[in-house]
Amino acid sequence: MFCGLDFGTSNSTLAAIGADGGPTLLPLESGQRTVPSALFFDFSANDMLIGRAAQAAYMSGADGRLMRALKSILGSSLASEKTRIKARLLPFVDIIGLFVAELKRRGETATGAPLGQVVAGRPVHFVDGDEAADQLAQQQLEAAIRAQGFAEIAFQFEPIAAALDYERQVADEELGLVIDLGGGTSDFSIVRVSPERARAAERQGDILAAAGVHIGGTDFDRLLSLARVMPRLGYRTETADGKRPLPSGPYYDLATWHRINQLYTPQMLAELRSTAREAAQPERVEEMISIIAHREGHRLAAAVEAAKITLTDDERAIVTFVGEEIELDVPVTRAQLAHALTRSIERIEETIGETLRRAGLTAARIDTLILTGGSTRIPAIMARLHGLFPDARFVETDAFGSVGLGLALDARRKFG
Numbered sequence: 001m002f003c004g005l006d007f008g009t010s011n012s013t014l015a016a017i018g019a020d021g022g023p024t025l026l027p028l029e030s031g032q033r034t035v036p037s038a039l040f041f042d043f044s045a046n047d048m049l050i051g052r053a054a055q056a057a058y059m060s061g062a063d064g065r066l067m068r069a070l071k072s073i074l075g076s077s078l079a080s081e082k083t084r085i086k087a088r089l090l091p092f093v094d095i096i097g098l099f100v101a102e103l104k105r106r107g108e109t110a111t112g113a114p115l116g117q118v119v120a121g122r123p124v125h126f127v128d129g130d131e132a133a134d135q136l137a138q139q140q141l142e143a144a145i146r147a148q149g150f151a152e153i154a155f156q157f158e159p160i161a162a163a164l165d166y167e168r169q170v171a172d173e174e175l176g177l178v179i180d181l182g183g184g185t186s187d188f189s190i191v192r193v194s195p196e197r198a199r200a201a202e203r204q205g206d207i208l209a210a211a212g213v214h215i216g217g218t219d220f221d222r223l224l225s226l227a228r229v230m231p232r233l234g235y236r237t238e239t240a241d242g243k244r245p246l247p248s249g250p251y252y253d254l255a256t257w258h259r260i261n262q263l264y265t266p267q268m269l270a271e272l273r274s275t276a277r278e279a280a281q282p283e284r285v286e287e288m289i290s291i292i293a294h295r296e297g298h299r300l301a302a303a304v305e306a307a308k309i310t311l312t313d314d315e316r317a318i319v320t321f322v323g324e325e326i327e328l329d330v331p332v333t334r335a336q337l338a339h340a341l342t343r344s345i346e347r348i349e350e351t352i353g354e355t356l357r358r359a360g361l362t363a364a365r366i367d368t369l370i371l372t373g374g375s376t377r378i379p380a381i382m383a384r385l386h387g388l389f390p391d392a393r394f395v396e397t398d399a400f401g402s403v404g405l406g407l408a409l410d411a412r413r414k415f416g
Contacts, residue, residue: 017412
């Protein structure tokens, strides 16, 4: 059997062609068809959990190691490094492979057949402005997938996959701009779609332009955390002599999903204790030390993410964190989130403009905006898109499933 694999920064899906000839997302976790891209190595049980179970084990305080947003390391120097899991040193790419292997196993259980061929999604750019690193990122992901027993592997741009999924519902020819705001990247493609073109074996000529930028939901979490939460822990405060601000690196890492684990070392705790002795407000740094000493960084990041999601529907939210020794309740407003994301939204707008230029089109020529990815729901982003495309029809696809469904359709075209 063949399938479509959407390994995402925040969530992942696996899709196959069903008995009716259409794509279907496979149930991968307690009947759920999306799985958080998270792993938890339970040290007490000597076990590995993924998805919601991984997050629940971590939140329960179980002794172990949580890893999230691993897709973000592809193409970076961190991807080739190893990390300690109890007595073992594992390369980060191998850990991605462990996650993919579990998805494959569950997918084969759901279909009752081995999965041998896969079309995997990839962002337009894994790495901005570095073609060699971008190529390396795809090679690393392909190696991680191939090691799990897939005999044939192909790749498709994630926004193109979303367009293939959307195309199943169109009645006439349209020029669509796919806006895929994922956990780690924002990708854009201008695609010509129609019922007739959907039956074509080759669609390369219908892709008029594509562009992407390495900005996504986890970056929005980081920016909100740096703007509202990290100052509570001493970020941008000064030393007692007023000569310099405290080092910002540890705060950046604590606010960044895939860098949090790098803080959990004796050397970092020693550095932070030295920082606290020099700080004008040492009590704030001591709270950060407590979070790191108790390995609660992902719990804090999850609280920031939850507040960001709340602001989709509400004007106000609270970042609520309950740790072993400290508690935080940091209010945040929708306007403050928008302000924190100002430059990111500008870069998204710039990349959309570049996509239009590559296609030789103006915004007025776009018939439909095809929205996928959870971050398309952020009000400040939606407001900017409506301003850029006032006459276009906005279509919200399955925010977390459309890419996987489109990848399965592409797999049927390539392998069927």
